[in-house]
Amino acid sequence: MRYEGSVYRPPSEARSYILQVTIGCSHNRCTFCSMYKDKKYRVRSLDEVMADIRMAKLYYGDLEKVFLADGDALAVETGDLVKIIAELKKNFYSLRHIGIYASPDSILSKDIEELKRLKEAGLTIAYLGVETGDPELLKDIKKGVTYEEMVEAGKKIREAGILLSVTVLLGLAGRTPQAVDHARKTAQILNEMNPDYVGALTLMLEPRTPLYRKMQRGEFELPGPFEILDEMRIMIENLELEGTEFRSNHASNYLPIKGRFPEDKENIMDLINTIINRNDARYLRPDYLRAL
Ligand code: SF4
Numbered sequence: 213m214r215y216e217g218s219v220y221r222p223p224s225e226a227r228s229y230i231l232q233v234t235i236g237c238s239h240n241r242c243t244f245c246s247m248y249k250d251k252k253y254r255v256r257s258l259d260e261v262m263a264d265i266r267m268a269k270l271y272y273g274d275l276e277k278v279f280l281a282d283g284d285a286l287a288v289e290t291g292d293l294v295k296i297i298a299e300l301k302k303n304f305y306s307l308r309h310i311g312i313y314a315s316p317d318s319i320l321s322k323d324i325e326e327l328k329r330l331k332e333a334g335l336t337i338a339y340l341g342v343e344t345g346d347p348e349l350l351k352d353i354k355k356g357v358t359y360e361e362m363v364e365a366g367k368k369i370r371e372a373g374i375l376l377s378v379t380v381l382l383g384l385a386g387r388t389p390q391a392v393d394h395a396r397k398t399a400q401i402l403n404e405m406n407p408d409y410v411g412a413l414t415l416m417l418e419p420r421t422p423l424y425r426k427m428q429r430g431e432f433e434l435p436g437p438f439e440i441l442d443e444m445r446i447m448i449e450n451l452e453l454e455g456t457e458f459r460s461n462h463a464s465n466y467l468p469i470k471g472r473f474p475e476d477k478e479n480i481m482d483l484i485n486t487i488i489n490r491n492d493a494r495y496l497r498p499d500y501l502r503a504l
Pocket of ligand 1: 237239240241245246247248315341
């Protein structure tokens with residue numbers, strides 16, 4: 213298989229064949245993100261993508277799951293995405309899942325009919341990085357959209373019938389009182405979207421990011437494990453989700469949790485409160501085992 217630069221996918225797409233339909237991220241400005249800093253954004257030509265599909269056919273024979281990358285694959289023109297999905301279905305008879313990375317901008321740039329077209333073609337799930345519900349923090353991290361636009365993007369995906377998986381980022385407000393607002397407002401934005409899946413990740417700073425440089429200048433401090441746990445406690449306490457699968461089992465997290473809302477909320481809260489009250493770091497993943 214041929215790939216350009218580093219390739220990323222959500223943990224739940226670990227068994228998917230990754231097909232790059234874009235290179236890099238069209239936004240590429242979030243202050244905490246280093247994923248596509250080595251790439252200049254472009255949409256790959258249909259010829260290139262179709263040639264990759266033929267290669268994958270020769271290599272794998274059949275596939276059940278495909279993930280469309282890079283960072284903002286949904287930015288590809290809708291008609292081209294429909295052609296790519298059709299070609300995938302033609303080549304892989306067992307295909308039952310097609311996931312895609314979607315930025316809020318690329319979702320908002322498509323109308324609801326386009327998104328429904330993609331759903332009908334076979335797009336199963338879109339992964340959206342929400343990061344925070346705090347409007348000020350969204351601005352600080354240069355996410356490129358407002359709180360309201362982010363909500364609209366999430367709701368549009370759901371309205372089109374595409375599964376919505378969002379990620380939020382614990383620790384993003386640093387070691388500041390704003391962390392409480394970050395946790396509360398993140399719960400609020402999630403409640404408004406009611407996504408099918410929520411993944412909570414914990415901020416880890418990579419060199420080459422503006423936030424890392426801010427930390428080096430002493431202007432940003434990463435919260436410690438129990439401060440992160442407290443953010444998670446406040447966020448979960450304020451979540452009013454219906455039928456959402458919640459996960460914090462990403463390798464960056466101190467405490468891996470998996471549960472369904474609303475039925476598992478009480479048990480999750482009990483677990484977090486117990487660990488906070490005992491103040492015992494042995495329950496938490498040690499820093500040397502955390503990774504992005
Ligand atoms: S977080 Fe997402 S939208 Fe922001 S730069 Fe990284 S890949 Fe692009």
